Amino acid sequence: MLVVLVRFIFLSFFFLSAGNILGKNKKPASKEKVIVVGAGIAGLVAAKDLLDHGYDVEVWEANPLRVGGRLFSVKVAGSIAELGGEDLLDGGDANYLIQYANQLGIKVNVDPNPYYDIHFFGQDKKTVRNLDLFVEEKFPFDDSIDERTVDAMIEKAMSAKPMVTMADFLQAFFAKQPKLLEYFDARTQTNEGVSTKEIDASYAKSSFRSQLWSNIKTVRATSMKKKPIALSNTRFIGGNASLPLALAKVLGKRIRMGVKLDKIQVTKDGSYRLVPTRGRLVKAKYVVLAIPASMYKYINVEEGLYKQWQQIVSSNVMARSGKVLVPLTWNKEPIGVAQSLSFVARLNQDRKVAALYFTNLESKDTSAMLDIARDHSSFLEQVFPATKVELGGKFETPVEQFAACKEGCVKNWSEEQFTEGAYSIIPPGKEMLLEDNIEYVCEQPILQLFSPYKNTLFFAGEHTSHDARGTIIGAFESGIRAAKMLENCSRPTAAL
């Protein structure tokens, strides 16, 4: 129940302040300088909120070509697909995010492709299973088990001493539906690149909770033929990058592209001197750091900040996932695309583009990913004979920047210069730092590790999220939270 409670507390804050977020209830301009570092979803929502509240905001984005970071929508053979974050519901309920996007004129899709999520597993190339087959086989799920009950069961298993293993939990949970257990395992393998056994071995509490929760939900939605919104694949129409692009449009020239933070110095008057790799340095009273945890190690910081910095760096590892997007023509029936445990194929809305998800890549080499794809699928070669990387398209204005991938796109996020991985994962042994140590700073709940430095330097980004780390929702909420915290901390009465 703790998770539910904590999430409720977090969301209550966001909802209570929704008027502010949407540009209403503005406070008088404070004109105080805030540098937001990173123009991913976390940084951009923070910057917009601060701008709406009268701060003098400047955003630094290391990438010279595009905003959005790990939200990266592209056009492949005329249809829009995601090279980065895809399913808005991965971190749980996305109502607030969707409501926020709606206010900016961005709608969410409500008609997902029934064949969207196709999982291929087993060594036999003829073995093709998709969600529809699972539905057709009509595996009943006990409808009397509602979400609250599932939550309570997970919490009970986690608090038992010793904690119940995930394998044991699943055996009991799916006792009457062994096929669903099989599907659960396959989904975890393909989506996360780890087996249930491996999760048990590392025994991170957060993995236990998040793996069970997200995967059980999908399995249930499948078996219960729930409305499509409950199924995986809820994206913004026009691509998930529509949201960062809309925010960038509002922020306009306040975004400085190609400006990479190199050094943070604290000045005598307590403000910050931020030094970019190239270009002019800037002095600011407040800083919101919204870069991936993997990038902290490249920034030179003052001694006082160093210890917290090091702890944050050591409490994260990045998932090595990549995507290959390929245009293909849909033949009504699912076709055997691949048979590897290491990837999952997804079709997009208009059934044109398949995204092949690779997890736990051994190689950092982009061309090696294509080799794996070819190795695993003769079918791929038929539909996609010439694969090439084409992620160009200069970012002239922060408005239009979809890269066109005429024949397909490859994105190996481990190779991405400003991210070095797909999303953060808590390494075994670091769970305690990142779970349940919540405190309140300037009226906002925050994990202790990400408490602001001197109430003037704030941390945002998916890795700072308590219960939705590694997700779009987690990043979004972290940006709102950082902005609210800064606004509260900078009130004349706020205690420092």
Ligand SMILES: Cc1cc2nc3c(=O)[nH]c(=O)nc-3n(C[C@H](O)[C@H](O)[C@H](O)COP(=O)(O)OP(=O)(O)OC[C@H]3O[C@@H](n4cnc5c(N)ncnc54)[C@H](O)[C@@H]3O)c2cc1C
């Ligand atoms: C392949 C893939 C699939 C995913 N699938 C899903 C999914 O289905 N559902 C889901 O919820 N989530 C998914 N995610 C995760 C989700 O996309 C991320 O959690 C989220 O987009 C992170 O946002 P952010 O703002 O925290 O970080 P980012 O988007 O990484 O933004 C950080 C920004 O900081 C910039 N930067 C870095 N260093 C510096 C510096 N020194 N100075 C200035 N700027 C800097 C970067 O260029 C970047 O633009 C996926 C991610 C990937 C890669």
